[in-house]
Amino acid sequence: MSPASSMSPPGSVTHHLTARLRSLRAERGWSLDRAAQATGVSKAMLGQIERGESSPTVATLWKIASGFECSLSSFLVAPPATTDATLFRSTDAERARPASDDMLVAPLFPFDSRMGFEWLELTLAPGYVRESEPHAAGVTEHVLVLQGSMDVFVDNAWQTLHTGEAVRFAADRPHGYRNLNATPAICHNLIHYAAGQPA
Amino acid sequence: MSPASSMSPPGSVTHHLTARLRSLRAERGWSLDRAAQATGVSKAMLGQIERGESSPTVATLWKIASGFECSLSSFLVAPPATTDATLFRSTDAERARPASDDMLVAPLFPFDSRMGFEWLELTLAPGYVRESEPHAAGVTEHVLVLQGSMDVFVDNAWQTLHTGEAVRFAADRPHGYRNLNATPAICHNLIHYAAGQPA
DNA sequence: CGGTGTTGTGCGTTATAACGTACGTCTGTT
DNA sequence: AACAGACGTACGTTATAACGCACAACACCG
Structure with a gap:
């Protein structure tokens, strides 16, 4: 959509995707090489996705999700918003x-x-x-x-x-x-x- | 993954994606032209996706989901399995x-x-x-x-x-x-x- | 202080996603 | 039967996703 800028807007889908991938990789202490080996996606591509420089195909996103043993949708939809405040009903x-x-x-x-x-x-x-x-x-x-x-x-x-x-x-x-x-x-x-x- | 064959395996992610798009478009009685106009994705691309000949980018999948006013994940995750048989409990x-x-x-x-x-x-x-x-x-x-x-x-x-x-x-x-x-x-x-x- | 290994990014190439247009087909019309 | 319109597919082109490799920056050791 915006070829000039390689940034991803804070609220967009791609932004959540990049954040999810970055945090997931950091969480396990994996390098790009290690992640590339686990997912079957080249580490160059993984780096670009993390930086929001390219929007992956569903096929490659599937390979990434499989490699990390996560659901596909967890990369796309906003997190379940953890949960809300405690709610009392009668x-x-x-x-x-x-x-x-x-x-x-x-x-x-x-x-x-x-x-x-x-x-x-x-x-x-x-x-x-x-x-x-x-x-x-x-x-x-x-x-x-x-x-x-x-x-x-x-x-x-x-x-x-x-x-x-x-x-x-x-x-x-x-x-x-x-x-x-x-x-x-x-x-x-x-x-x-x-x-x-x-x- | 399989460049020779353009078919999508029955259980795969891409298969569900194609079926979802096809049924969604048929459900509304939209032509490819109409769908292209609503989603901002070329009708040629939409046709290829329906036939499983290309795996869309998350960016274009987002455009498609927005055009059809559906959630992104509904194109990816297996259908909620409609529902199961009636279950009685005591x-x-x-x-x-x-x-x-x-x-x-x-x-x-x-x-x-x-x-x-x-x-x-x-x-x-x-x-x-x-x-x-x-x-x-x-x-x-x-x-x-x-x-x-x-x-x-x-x-x-x-x-x-x-x-x-x-x-x-x-x-x-x-x-x-x-x-x-x-x-x-x-x-x-x-x-x-x-x-x-x-x- | 110079190896040696690891990490992430840049570059050139290839595969393919995405576009616009033109073509074949099928339907319904007068 | 011939025409007109709408639909889906095939074609050629462009943009870009994806790859493999090489390089620069930072570590840990000798």
């Missing part, structure tokens, strides 16, 4: 908001791109029935019953879950929940989205 | 195994690389005290109290969690759990590991 504080007449949704932990999931607590009133549209591919739902019992529609059949039972299923197919009992059912619903995909 | 079945005298561990959902976390149910007997060693960087723990109350040691202080309360914290620092009450405490413990890093 179901009681969130449960007060009714999503509909016969269901309460308490967002325990809202969606976080670093985690890739959101964690909800659902309260299903007696008689609640809901069939969800399929979500995008790669979405996985976890349902765990805390109180009472309920039915989950997965794989074209209703399955009964009692207290303490759980199910995990791919949500890119028709699925649903219902509570045919006389008492409310409380469950946790953890929805995991595929990595790197916008909602 | 806490009662697992809870029978005592991990120690004063704590029960029930693995609700064992670690799954696609999800990046494991989900446990802990039962802390009265008087239980445990201070964990810091885990690797990028590990995040979620604790949610289901029954009774307990204390969690985070940020160099003990915090009390009552039923329905939860906390999320970075586990690469000293942390611990205790139950100073007269009745057992039950909580969920979801441990999320950084993506792409070996345990």
Whole structure:
């Protein structure tokens, strides 16, 4: 993109790539020769990549990642931001908001791109029935019953879950929940989205 | 690597890259011209990449990902394996195994690389005290109290969690759990590991 | 103080990624 | 059937990624 300058802007993809490679090599105390031997990439090339003077091919980046026994994506995406500050949540504080007449949704932990999931607590009133549209591919739902019992529609059949039972299923197919009992059912619903995909 | 053949092996990185680009373009009904215009990469190059005849630079791959409004890593890492078969679990079945005298561990959902976390149910007997060693960087723990109350040691202080309360914290620092009450405490413990890093 | 080895960078060459354009093909139109 | 348009591929050129080698700077020893 910028042939004149060989510098890499601080926030860019190439900058993270150079920093990652440099720190990884320093971390193991490897010389360029040693790294070249481990990865199969010439040490001249490795030096240029570290200096941001050339943008490697995915093929060579793969050789580098393999040599260092690291994932390919760790060279590209920003680090998982280590983690954030400690976060306290309370179901009681969130449960007060009714999503509909016969269901309460308490967002325990809202969606976080670093985690890739959101964690909800659902309260299903007696008689609640809901069939969800399929979500995008790669979405996985976890349902765990805390109180009472309920039915989950997965794989074209209703399955009964009692207290303490759980199910995990791919949500890119028709699925649903219902509570045919006389008492409310409380469950946790953890929805995991595929990595790197916008909602 | 193999200059003679222009094919990409079925399981390789380049194969997934070509398939991803091809399906993404077909999904939107874009022609090569349209894709070239959206990404800023020549349509000839896009065609060669789709056919596996050339391995793009990370710079051009970035342009492609930006043009399609997708994450860079979605072109590289193996697909999240869509998802697995439906999996039923029961806490009662697992809870029978005592991990120690004063704590029960029930693995609700064992670690799954696609999800990046494991989900446990802990039962802390009265008087239980445990201070964990810091885990690797990028590990995040979620604790949610289901029954009774307990204390969690985070940020160099003990915090009390009552039923329905939860906390999320970075586990690469000293942390611990205790139950100073007269009745057992039950909580969920979801441990999320950084993506792409070996345990 | 001059070997001797190691580290990182510069240089010339080769392989190939990337571009712009032109061509063959297939479709739908009047 | 002939034309027009859109799509994907093949071609020739340029930019640059990648290589191997050689050199300069800094160490550790004799």
